[in-house]
Amino acid sequence: MEKIKILFTIGNLDVGGAEKLIINQVKNIDKDKFEPCLCTLFPYGPHDYSKVFEELKGIPYQKFSFKGPLDVSSWLKVYTFLKKEKFDIFCCHLFESNFIIRLLNYFVGSKPVFIFEHNVYSKKQWWKIVADKIFAKRTSKIFVDSQAILDFTSNQENISKSKFAILPYPIELSEQKNFDKTKIKQELGLPASSFVVGSVARFVEQKGLPYLIRSIPKILEKIRRDDVYFLIVGYGKMQDELQDLARELKLDSRLLIRPAMDIKEVLPILDVFVISSLWEGQPIAMLEAMAYGVPVVATKVGGIPEILFDGKEGILAEPKDSESLSSGIIKMIESDDLRVRVSQNAKEMARSFSLPVYINKLEEYFINEHHARNK
Structure with a gap:
């Protein structure tokens, strides 16, 4: 079976739950079935990222540096990258990434897009709510980690609950080291x-x-x-x-x-x-x-x-x-x-909340959507 080419995108890899999750997704997705690539869209902060990039060794990685919504040069660079690489699926985390990729997806073939809503955003700006509602129509699935986020986001953005799927955050239940x-x-x-x-x-x-x-x-x-x-x-x-x-x-x-x-x-x-x-x-x-x-x-x-x-x-x-x-x-x-x-x-x-169970469920969504689009 030909591998499914999938792009995982996020703003950057600063310390946080969403960043940790996307790293786990890219690292652990089945490389016999998928060809993952990680893409960050915004500049990095002053932190030490050496451990992060050590974890991602061997994973194709593309870095962009959007300076703002009117950064035409970055828009063109990302568009050119998407057009050239011909990804089968996009998987996006956090609003800025969700917005940029879903907008450009209109111009690169309208591929399946999966996005992640990581939180209850009670102070979300009105235009972001409108954008999410418009893009939801051409989003394959909106993943949330709890019923609370599903209910809140569905009501806030007037999006059908059938568009959402609950995937609780996974954790690595690895053997605990003996720290001093x-x-x-x-x-x-x-x-x-x-x-x-x-x-x-x-x-x-x-x-x-x-x-x-x-x-x-x-x-x-x-x-x-x-x-x-x-x-x-x-x-x-x-x-x-x-x-x-x-x-x-x-x-x-x-x-x-x-x-x-x-x-x-x-x-x-x-x-x-x-x-x-x-x-x-x-x-x-x-x-x-x-x-x-x-x-x-x-x-x-x-x-x-x-x-x-x-x-x-x-x-x-x-x-x-x-x-x-x-x-x-x-x-x-x-x-x-x-x-x-x-x-x-x-x-x-x-x-x-084991990581292998989570990855299997995520892969199932990707595979089913890919097959449905390519019958």
């Missing part, structure tokens, strides 16, 4: 014997990190131990604001805010993992923490309550509510039995 926890803590500036409550997230409004930081004084005031420290790892435009807030609350000695690093290096030292998001799809970081057996406290938003049940796989807190967050975190800190129980339940739940 003491060494990692030392490198981060944490005492070796510390009990660590942590979060790994982009420093943006969506992640609700100010609410987490404001919960810390309440926690420190109420808990009956003095070995608890807090760690927030990530990057983003709110970094200065978060550090200023930590100083204002005099948390310098108990809260560390550190640059982005691989979550697999952070999870081994965490005793509690926190998701403080104001809105979400299905956060990969939370699933990875669950798979690793780190007890989770998460806000009750988006697709989170679909996989984490309060008191079973973790603790749910109200969004935009530091009191609710602090209450959940205190429960986790003070109950060894609770942490053990939710850790075991969360590990069991995470097994249903």
Whole structure:
């Protein structure tokens, strides 16, 4: 059988759930059935991408650098690339990529297009909503990771629910490495014997990190131990604001805010993992923490309550509510039995999100659509 030539596109490969997902898709899709190519459309940030490109060795990769919607030169370059390569299928992540490829697809043969909606975008601009609605008519399938995103996007953009398919985010359930926890803590500036409550997230409004930081004084005031420290790892435009807030609350000695690093290096030292998001799809970081057996406290938003049940796989807190967050975190800190129980339940739940099962389902959609178009 002739291989199906498929282009995976995204803005760039900055640290985030969508970026992690597209890398897993490109790496793990069956190379005997598909000929994948990865394409990024926008310039990269200042981060170190060496590990990312190491993962993608052997995968054809095309990089563009759109400077804005009126960058005619980049539009022409992408159009020429698509016309020349004659892809059978396009698979796009995030709005900018979805928009550019679906628009150009009108001029390169109207190939099957699959797009991913990764979140509940309550503040999406009106013209983006209109564009999504228009393009939906010639989109093969819109993938979402939860019922919450499906319902919200369908209602927001007035798109039939039959156009959507739920594909929960996968996680790699690979064997956990034996990290030197003491060494990692030392490198981060944490005492070796510390009990660590942590979060790994982009420093943006969506992640609700100010609410987490404001919960810390309440926690420190109420808990009956003095070995608890807090760690927030990530990057983003709110970094200065978060550090200023930590100083204002005099948390310098108990809260560390550190640059982005691989979550697999952070999870081994965490005793509690926190998701403080104001809105979400299905956060990969939370699933990875669950798979690793780190007890989770998460806000009750988006697709989170679909996989984490309060008191079973973790603790749910109200969004935009530091009191609710602090209450959940205190429960986790003070109950060894609770942490053990939710850790075991969360590990069991995470097994249903295996990467091979996800890839098989994704391939099935691609193959069925390709065959339907080429009868």
